[in-house]
Amino acid sequence: MKIGIYGYGNLARGVECASQRADDITLAAVFSRRDPASVKTLTGVPVFPAADVLRFKDEFDVLVICGGSATDLPKMTPTLARDFNVVDSFDTHADIPQHFDAVDAAARAGGKTALISGGWDPGMFSLARVYASAILPGSKSYTFWGRGVSQGHSDAVRRIPGVLDARQYTVPVPAALEAVRAGEQPELSTREKHTRECYVVAEPGADLTAIERAIKTMPKYFDEYDTTVTFITEEEMRRDHSALPHGGSVITSGVTGLSDENKQVIEYRLALDSNPEFTGSVLVALARAVGRMNARGDVGCKTVLDVPPAMLSPLSAEELRRKML
Amino acid sequence: MKIGIYGYGNLARGVECASQRADDITLAAVFSRRDPASVKTLTGVPVFPAADVLRFKDEFDVLVICGGSATDLPKMTPTLARDFNVVDSFDTHADIPQHFDAVDAAARAGGKTALISGGWDPGMFSLARVYASAILPGSKSYTFWGRGVSQGHSDAVRRIPGVLDARQYTVPVPAALEAVRAGEQPELSTREKHTRECYVVAEPGADLTAIERAIKTMPKYFDEYDTTVTFITEEEMRRDHSALPHGGSVITSGVTGLSDENKQVIEYRLALDSNPEFTGSVLVALARAVGRMNARGDVGCKTVLDVPPAMLSPLSAEELRRKML
Numbered sequence: 001m002k003i004g005i006y007g008y009g010n011l012a013r014g015v016e017c018a019s020q021r022a023d024d025i026t027l028a029a030v031f032s033r034r035d036p037a038s039v040k041t042l043t044g045v046p047v048f049p050a051a052d053v054l055r056f057k058d059e060f061d062v063l064v065i066c067g068g069s070a071t072d073l074p075k076m077t078p079t080l081a082r083d084f085n086v087v088d089s090f091d092t093h094a095d096i097p098q099h100f101d102a103v104d105a106a107a108r109a110g111g112k113t114a115l116i117s118g119g120w121d122p123g124m125f126s127l128a129r130v131y132a133s134a135i136l137p138g139s140k141s142y143t144f145w146g147r148g149v150s151q152g153h154s155d156a157v158r159r160i161p162g163v164l165d166a167r168q169y170t171v172p173v174p175a176a177l178e179a180v181r182a183g184e185q186p187e188l189s190t191r192e193k194h195t196r197e198c199y200v201v202a203e204p205g206a207d208l209t210a211i212e213r214a215i216k217t218m219p220k221y222f223d224e225y226d227t228t229v230t231f232i233t234e235e236e237m238r239r240d241h242s243a244l245p246h247g248g249s250v251i252t253s254g255v256t257g258l259s260d261e262n263k264q265v266i267e268y269r270l271a272l273d274s275n276p277e278f279t280g281s282v283l284v285a286l287a288r289a290v291g292r293m294n295a296r297g298d299v300g301c302k303t304v305l306d307v308p309p310a311m312l313s314p315l316s317a318e319e320l321r322r323k324m325l
Numbered sequence: 326m327k328i329g330i331y332g333y334g335n336l337a338r339g340v341e342c343a344s345q346r347a348d349d350i351t352l353a354a355v356f357s358r359r360d361p362a363s364v365k366t367l368t369g370v371p372v373f374p375a376a377d378v379l380r381f382k383d384e385f386d387v388l389v390i391c392g393g394s395a396t397d398l399p400k401m402t403p404t405l406a407r408d409f410n411v412v413d414s415f416d417t418h419a420d421i422p423q424h425f426d427a428v429d430a431a432a433r434a435g436g437k438t439a440l441i442s443g444g445w446d447p448g449m450f451s452l453a454r455v456y457a458s459a460i461l462p463g464s465k466s467y468t469f470w471g472r473g474v475s476q477g478h479s480d481a482v483r484r485i486p487g488v489l490d491a492r493q494y495t496v497p498v499p500a501a502l503e504a505v506r507a508g509e510q511p512e513l514s515t516r517e518k519h520t521r522e523c524y525v526v527a528e529p530g531a532d533l534t535a536i537e538r539a540i541k542t543m544p545k546y547f548d549e550y551d552t553t554v555t556f557i558t559e560e561e562m563r564r565d566h567s568a569l570p571h572g573g574s575v576i577t578s579g580v581t582g583l584s585d586e587n588k589q590v591i592e593y594r595l596a597l598d599s600n601p602e603f604t605g606s607v608l609v610a611l612a613r614a615v616g617r618m619n620a621r622g623d624v625g626c627k628t629v630l631d632v633p634p635a636m637l638s639p640l641s642a643e644e645l646r647r648k649m650l
Binding site: 018022023043100122127128129130133134135138181256258262264266267270271272277278280281282285288304305307308310312313314317320321 | 347455462506568581634646
């Protein structure tokens with residue numbers, strides 16, 4: 001199977017690394033809106049102008065679209081889904097239905113298969129929520145994120161005047177995790193579920209008190225959380241905070257028995273040294289499934305919830321039953 | 326959707342309880358090889374002789390077969406799959422390919438849909454292994470069971486002369502769990518992964534030393550494990566060991582990045598107060614999927630690996646995308 005990557009940032013490099021490990025998948029090209037001469041890929045895979053992508057219409061089985069959810073993907077995926085089987089990682093939860101409809105119409109018009117919102121949340125965490133709630137009707141699912149770097153929150157801090165660089169870690173509250181794991185089904189406010197840790201490099205002479213206040217009171221991003229702000233040097237930022245770890249847990253807690261007498265707890269947990277490389281690995285497995293679904297005539301827009309799990313694996317159905325079931 | 330249960334033991338009672346919680350599913354009848362007059366169901370659902378099941382050929386959408394894997398299911402499932410959509414929990418891993426072929430032939434001949442090896446291992450744990458290994462090629466998956474009651478091992482101890490009753494708990498070794506969770510990919514022997522705890526009620530005057538030796542040296546069941554044997558009274562057995570808890574973890578540990586520099590760990594964990602009620606809950610969700618797959622013409626034998634996750638849920642595809650993705 002031949003895949004292409006459209007857009008070349010952190011996530012795309014994760015897809016590039018992951019495709020190296022998949023024996024049945026070859027990454028054939030990267031498309032970038034930047035000048036191709038200025039883009040150096042990790043593995044030396046050739047780079048072409050994004051504007052030329054249609055010339056490669058019959059060259060790829062699947063195109064993995066690595067754009068941002070805010071402005072890129074709502075345009076890119078519906079546009080490309082008419083001419084390519086595509087996978088994206090659209091993660092604005094509230095806008096998924098709308099994105100789905102736009103991509104579905106395009107993919108059906110072109111006889112292509114598209115999968116949106118791949119990755120781990122949405123993606124693998126969605127699967128965990130759906131399986132667990134189907135098994136345990138009336139259960140409660142809790143999603144905890146972290147400890148890990150939130151790019152969106154890091155960017156928000158970087159936009160504050162006087163901030164040179166920033167890294168924000170989302171951290172689950174241990175007592176909340178513990179109560180949920182014990183099957184207690186607590187009601188948890190936003191503040192009770194996660195704390196936020198900010199590491200900030202300030203401009204020389206900046207008003208640190210003002211920066212800290214600006215962070216802690218920022219609506220939506222920080223005001224509903226207990227946030228700590230630590231000022232560090234550029235050197236410390238490079239040394240201690242250059243990785244992009246993340247992860248978290250979906251914990252579902254329900255009861256069974258005629259009188260609710262038995263607690264049942266299901267947890268799906270990720271501990272990731274590299275968020276973009278893991279997300280890229282999920283997208284490559286999904287690209288395999290999308291190529292297969294299209295080959296059997298299953299067109300239109302899909303999500304992870306529509307994909308038979310066996311389709312993600314390079315193993316045959318027989319091998320899976322023999323070795324993995 | 327109307328379902329029936331074929332066979333009425335602990336697992337069947339779990340299915341019965343679970344069907345009460347599924348608004349879209351009605352349990353219409355139980356079939357038993359015992360005299361129906363002697364079988365009292367938890368919810369008062371009627372009991373019919375197993376021999377009469379064919380008279381109900383058109384009355385059910387799906388029949389959940391609750392027999393043992395050793396001798397019942399290899400006969401029951403292929404026989405019933407010709408006339409009913411069926412779900413079973415066949416769990417003899419090595420014989421799954423053979424069971425699959427027999428059930429597949431029967432189901433195809435009858436235009437029915439069958440799902441074998443539902444439950445949690447095989448079942449949800451199989452899903453965890455397949456998803457994780459597809460995402461992380463070259464990773465290692467470790468399956469830990471417990472702390473929980475193994476019925477097979479409890480039965481094996483009960484067959485030792487001088488033993489009145491016994492309960493065996495399988496317990497993961499904490500250090501092994503910890504190393505695997507840390508992404509260390511250790512090589513673990515059978516002994517290093519699990520210990521076994523036996524609680525035994527002996528006949529008055531029995532040779533306790535002989536019983537303990539018989540347990541600890543029993544081939545396959547105990548000889549490769551560190552086993553502890555504790556003699557207790559009938560009263561203590563009833564008071565402390567009448568529940569059937571179980572659970573465990575599938576932990577997959579892999580690396581990503583061009584030089585394997587990033588560890589990625591995925592864990593799927595179950596903590597179950599009641600093993601049969603949880604397994605029954607999985608079977609009911611799978612019965613929903615089997616009914617739907619048959620309705621859309623997807624016949625033959627399936628496993629959890631073939632079922633699009635959305636099919637397990639009572640929610641519509643639109644609701645799932647809006648609420649769960």
